[in-house]
Amino acid sequence: MTASKDCRRCALCTGRTNVVMPEGDPSSPIAFVGEAPGAKEDEAGRPFVGLSGRVLNQLLEEEGLYRSKVFITNTVKCRPPGNREPTQAEMDACLPCLESELEGRKVIITLGRSAARDLLKRPVVMRDEVNRPRKITIRGKDAILIPAYHPAASFYNRKVKDSIRESIRNARTYL
Numbered sequence: 001m002t003a004s005k006d007c008r009r010c011a012l013c014t015g016r017t018n019v020v021m022p023e024g025d026p027s028s029p030i031a032f033v034g035e036a037p038g039a040k041e042d043e044a045g046r047p048f049v050g051l052s053g054r055v056l057n058q059l060l061e062e063e064g065l066y067r068s069k070v071f072i073t074n075t076v077k078c079r080p081p082g083n084r085e086p087t088q089a090e091m092d093a094c095l096p097c098l099e100s101e102l103e104g105r106k107v108i109i110t111l112g113r114s115a116a117r118d119l120l121k122r123p124v125v126m127r128d129e130v131n132r133p134r135k136i137t138i139r140g141k142d143a144i145l146i147p148a149y150h151p152a153a154s155f156y157n158r159k160v161k162d163s164i165r166e167s168i169r170n171a172r173t174y175l
């Protein structure tokens with residue numbers, strides 16, 4: 001199941017400009033999952049095209065994992081108003097789409113707390129989880145999940161970039 005451009009399964013459909021579809025290599029063994037589209041993403045209908053996207057692109061390039069070679073998506077495909085976190089109900093409504101996008105991937109890097117919480121299906125304290133790989137099962141298929149900070153966190157803390165870099169390196173060891 002993939003999100004349709006006129007999906008109305010949750011309340012986020014009322015405020016969006018575009019449903020933000022995934023991008024990158026659909027057959028890549030590695031996927032990045034962000035929280036939700038922001039204003040730029042909503043406007044462009046593409047994931048990670050704002051400032052956070054620039055940070056992610058830069059780190060991917062530095063690690064030789066180009067954006068076009070990985071799969072990039074979000075827990076929910078429509079922008080929450082005012083950039084608030086998606087609610088559990090909204091993430092649950094979008095989960096079938098996310099699971100079909102992620103089924104069969106070897107490594108999934110979640111970017112930020114909401115994405116980790118969505119896929120680990122429990123509350124997450126980032127400082128306790130970052131860069132600690134976990135085995136998860138999506139539709140009967142095993143995958144490694146690596147919780148990473150959201151690139152937006154690097155705007156306030158320079159060490160976050162190094163941590164995300166470590167997550168990317170960590171992911172490569174499973175490929």
Ligand code: SF4
Pocket residue numbers: 003004007008009010011012013019076077078090093094
């Ligand atoms: S967030 Fe997901 S479930 Fe909700 S309207 Fe958008 S595509 Fe549909």
